[in-house]
Structures are given as structure tokens and as C-alpha cells.
Amino acid sequence: MTSVPCVTVVVPLLNEQPSLKSLHQGIVKSLTVVVDEGSLSGFEILFVDDGSKDGSWETIEELSTDHPNTRGIRLRRNFGKAAALATGFETVTSDLIITMDADLQDDPKEIPRFLEQIRDGADVVSGWKEVRNDPWHKTLPSAVFNFLVSKSTGVMLHDHNCGFKAYRREIFDEVKLYGEMHRFVPVLAAAKGWKVTEMVVEHHARPFGHSKYGVSRIIKGFLDLLTIYFLTGFAQRPLHLIGSAGLLCFSVGAAGLLYLTGAWIVTRMFDGFDEVHLHEKALFYYCITAVLLGAQWLAAGLLAELITSISRRQIPPASVAETTGGKPSQSVGRE
Numbered sequence: 081m082t083s084v085p086c087v088t089v090v091v092p093l094l095n096e097q098p099s100l101k102s103l104h105q106g107i108v109k110s111l112t113v114v115v116d117e118g119s120l121s122g123f124e125i126l127f128v129d130d131g132s133k134d135g136s137w138e139t140i141e142e143l144s145t146d147h148p149n150t151r152g153i154r155l156r157r158n159f160g161k162a163a164a165l166a167t168g169f170e171t172v173t174s175d176l177i178i179t180m181d182a183d184l185q186d187d188p189k190e191i192p193r194f195l196e197q198i199r200d201g202a203d204v205v206s207g208w209k210e211v212r213n214d215p216w217h218k219t220l221p222s223a224v225f226n227f228l229v230s231k232s233t234g235v236m237l238h239d240h241n242c243g244f245k246a247y248r249r250e251i252f253d254e255v256k257l258y259g260e261m262h263r264f265v266p267v268l269a270a271a272k273g274w275k276v277t278e279m280v281v282e283h284h285a286r287p288f289g290h291s292k293y294g295v296s297r298i299i300k301g302f303l304d305l306l307t308i309y310f311l312t313g314f315a316q317r318p319l320h321l322i323g324s325a326g327l328l329c330f331s332v333g334a335a336g337l338l339y340l341t342g343a344w345i346v347t348r349m350f351d352g353f354d355e356v357h358l359h360e361k362a363l364f365y366y367c368i369t370a371v372l373l374g375a376q377w378l379a380a381g382l383l384a385e386l387i388t389s390i391s392r393r394q395i396p397p398a399s400v401a402e403t404t405g406g407k408p409s410q411s412v413g414r415e
Contacts, residue, residue, distance in 0.1 A: 085120065085121065085174070085175035085176050086120060086121045086122040086123060086124075086174045086175055086176070087111070087120060087123045087124075087174050087175070087176040087177070087178060087195065088123070088124050088125075088126055088172045088173075088174040088176070088177055088178070088249075089107050089111070089123065089124070089125045089126065089177075089178045089179075089180065089191070090126045090128065090165060090168040090169065090172065090177055090178070090179050091103065091125065091126065091127050091128065091179075091180060091181070091182050092128045092130055092161050092164035092165055092168065092179075092181075092182070093127060093128065093129060093130065093132065093136060093164075093181075093182035094129075094130045094131065094132055094136075094158060095132045095133060095134040095136060096132070096134075096136055096182040096183055096288070097132070097134045097135045097136040097138075097139050098287075098288040099182055099183055099184045099287065099288050100127070100136060100139045100140065100143065100182060101139065101143070102184060103182055103184055103188065104125060104143050104147070104150065106187070106188035106189070107125055107188045107191070108125070108147070108149075109188070110188040110189050110191045110192060111123040111191060111192075113192065114191075114192050114195060119192075119195065119199070120195070122149070123149060123174075124149045124150065124151065124174065125143075125147075125149060125150045125151075126150075126151055126152070126153065126168050126171070126172070127140045127143075127150070127151075127152040127153070127182070128152070128153045128155070128164040128165070128167055128168040129152060129153065129154045129155060130155050130158050130159060130160070130161065130163070130164040131155050131156070131157040131158035131159070137152070137154050140152035140154075153167055153168060153171065155167065160260065161243075161260070161262050162257045162258060162260055162261050162262040163257070163258070165179060165257055165262050166256070166257040166258070169249075169252045169257070172249055173249075174249060175248070175249055176195065176198060176246065176247070176248060176249065177246070177247045177248075177249050177252075178191055178194060178245070178246050178247075179243060179244070179245050179246075179247075180243060180244045181243045181244070183286050183287075183288070184284060184286070184287050184288070185213070185283055185284050185285070185286055186207070186243065186244040186281070186283075186284075187281065187282045187283075187284060189282075190207070190244065190281045190282060193279060193281075194207075194244075194245075194246035194279070195246065197246065197277060197279060198246055198248065201275065202246075202275050202276070202277040203247070203248050203251060203269065203274035203275045203276065204245065204246070204247050204248075204251065204265065204266050204269045204270075204274055204275070204276040204277070205245060205246040205247075205276075205277055205278065205279060206237050206239065206240070206242060206245050206266050206276065206277070206278040206279075207239065207242040207243075207244035207245060207278070207279065207280075207281040208237070208238045208239045208242060208278045208279065208280050208281060209239050209242055209281060209283040210238070210280045211282075211283060212283050213283055213284060213285040213286075214283075214285075221301075222239075222241050225240070225241065225301050225302075225305075226238060226239060226240050226241065228302075228305060229264070229267065229305060229308070232305065232308075232309050233267045233270075233271075233308060233309065233312055233313075234270075235266055235267045235270045235276060237266060237276070237278050238278065239278070240263055240264070240266065240267070241263055242281070243262075243263075244281055245265070245266070247265070247269075248274075251265075251269050251272075251274055254269075254272050255268045255269055255272065260300055260301070260304050261304065261307075261308075263301075263304075264304065264308045267308055267312060268308070268311070268312065270312075271311070271312040315388070316388060317385075317388075318381060318384035318385060318388060319381035319382060319384065319385045321381075322377055322378075322380055322381035322384060323377070323378055323381035323382070325377055326373075326374045326375070326376070326377025326378040326379075326380070326381060327374065327378065328374070329370050329371075329373050329374035329377060330370070330371055330373075330374025330375060330377075330378065331374070332367075332370050332374075333366075333367045333368065333369070333370025333371035333372075333373075333374060334367075334371055336363060336366065336367035336370065337364075337367045337368070337371065340358055340361065340363065340364055340367065344358060
């Protein structure tokens, strides 16, 4: 990051036309103060229209015409928030990125505090809506989700769902967004070694429109959490997860078959040569299935390890800074 950085505020939106001018005015007012203080060399505002149908794009065009530091990107249809953010990030050349929602629930006056946290050494700063102005049917599932994400990933944030965040731009050279992964950027960044912090932000009630998320968000969030748990914990060692499940399944099935074999031998020894039909016992089929399933999982884990090994050889090493004595820093390879 340069000594006097510039910042881009990325605002993904869907049908938020009534709030755009007020939001833009608030962002400009907040960042102009920071620029005047000399802490920023400049700023820009990037609106990413995720397939709006209410005239949002016309308002963005008007704002970009009147303000040279404002621009917009329009997606052909609604692709989702993660896709909108990823599209915006690909065009950003600033040192820092601020993301916020367009519904006026995030307050632009908090932006200087985010920048101060970055200057103090943080790489990712996540907002925490400690006092949240949303109905209970949104806050309760969110609280459960935040608890599960923190406990399963080890990144202890109070509000993973908050869209008000600040990043160093180079983070997105390593963290790629897809699906609904935008809410997990702090977790993915922490897994790469970036420093993640949080700060309390003011949260307002929505003045216009309505929330774009429904009950399906809960199901998608849980499935995404499983994905993140795998990516952050086992992406470089998939056999540890898949193989462990396969080994457990194989062991249980093998133990069951040994038990049935021993029972068959004992029965033949003490009850004479009466026929004992193991295939008539349900346990026999459960054990066979467990052994076969365990063997398949072990094979899948080994194949995943092979794919991971080949993929890592194709990825160029990251660049890290190294200092030796009084000599200038230089870039060195890192696997």
C-alpha cells in the first residue's frame, strides 16, 4: 500500500433507486473530509447494479455524469451479491476497498473509522451491528449463523453477515468470490494469513424498499458454511476429512463382519453342524455396505490428494517481502 492510499467504495445493489442519491451524498461528504486531512490521496465510488428493474441504473448514470469520481457497472441480470462484488473488485485499482449495502442501513460516516483501523495494521475490518434495527426473524437466524461460523472456523467475529467491511485490495488476488461466499471473505482471508479485526458500527432501519433475502438464505448459508469449513480446514489435505470418514466407515463394517464370523464359528462348534445363514441377518448387509463405502471414500480421498498436489504445482508462488540485515526488501517465492 502506498503511503497516501486511495480508496474505492463498492456498493452492490438490486432495486435500491430511492436511496442512491442520499447514499452517494453521505459517502462523498465522509471521504472528502478524510482527503482534506491528507490521509487519502483520493477516492471513487463504484455502484454495481445487479440486474435492477426500478430505474437504479438511470440514477447511477446521472450520478456518474455529475461526479467524475463516481462510476457504475451494470450486470445483464441478477447474478447475486457475490458475483456483483467480484465484478466490482476486478476493476478496482485503489489500495483500499470499502463495501457497503445500498439500503441506507449502513452509515457512511463510519468509513473514516474503517480506514483508521486499516492504518493501524488490519488487513480486513468487519463491521459489527451490535444494535441491529431488523425484525427478530432476521436477527435470530443471523445470531445462530454467526455463532456457528465463529466456532467452526475459529475466526471469532460477532457479525459475519455484515456487508459493511474494509479490505486491502491485494487480498482479492488470493480470495476469489463465487456463489454466496461474500459473507465469508474475513474467514477466507484469515485462512491465508491476513489480519482480521472488527469494529462496532451504527445500524439504521431500512427507510425504503424491503429485504432481498428470504427463508432460503438460511439453507444456503448452512451449505456455504460446510463449504467454508472444508476449504479453510482441509483444502490442502482433503484425505484427512474424506479419508477419516472412509476409515471410520470401513472399520465399523470390518468389525461387524469379524463379529459375525466369530458368532458363526462359535455356533458351529457348540450347536453342531446345523446350518447358519449369515445372509439372513440384516447386520451382514449393513457391514458389507459399510466396508464398500469406506473403501470408496478412502479412494476418493487419495484422488483428491493427487488433484490437490497437481493443482498446487500449477499455481505460481505468492510474493512475500523479505528483509536481511540493512538491505532493501525483495520478493521471494512462497509455496
